[in-house]
Amino acid sequence: MPQISDEFRFYFTLATLGAMVILSALVVYLSTRGLRFGGKKAEDPRFAGRDPRTLDQFYEAHYAAHMYPRAVVAEVVTRFAAAAQVPAQWLEPTDSFAGLGTADREECRRFAVDTALTLEEAERKAGAPLYSGKLATLDDYVRSTVLIYRLMSGAKS
Numbered sequence: 001m002p003q004i005s006d007e008f009r010f011y012f013t014l015a016t017l018g019a020m021v022i023l024s025a026l027v028v029y030l031s032t033r034g035l036r037f038g039g040k041k042a043e044d045p046r047f048a049g050r051d052p053r054t055l056d057q058f059y060e061a062h063y064a065a066h067m068y069p070r071a072v073v074a075e076v077v078t079r080f081a082a083a084a085q086v087p088a089q090w091l092e093p094t095d096s097f098a099g100l101g102t103a104d105r106e107e108c109r110r111f112a113v114d115t116a117l118t119l120e121e122a123e124r125k126a127g128a129p130l131y132s133g134k135l136a137t138l139d140d141y142v143r144s145t146v147l148i149y150r151l152m153s154g155a156k157s
Contacts, residue, residue: 093139
């Protein structure tokens with residue numbers, strides 16, 4: 001059997017112990033980081049006091065009773081969040097681009113204009129005004145988009 005020198009054993013043992021210490025420190029760091037961020041509310045002051053929700057939870061809490069199409073609501077919330085560059089999990093129907101401090105973003109303007117143009121087109125096809133409110137809050141965008149969807153698809157209002 002080949003002989004392993006004592007010097008090699010010493011450095012091998014030292015390297016193994018060093019790697020174990022580094023891995024242990026990494027595990028402790030990741031564990032405490034997960035504990036710190038796992039059960040906390042949003043750290044962004046815009047979302048203080050809010051619990052994160054999935055799109056399904058958001059829908060159930062705000063739009064299921066109105067029987068709005070789930071896919072339409074989810075699409076509007078996702079597009080609104082993307083335009084504002086905020087996580088959808090923190091949004092509420094009362095949120096607006098201005099309230100989130102993102103009204104000056106080009107994506108927010110484009111989202112608002114696209115929705116308004118689509119609404120205008122639907123009104124032109126219907127031959128009557130359909131939506132008399134302002135497009136300010138997420139709820140406004142959801143309601144107007146659902147109205148457009150129902151009109152264009154022939155679904156019940």
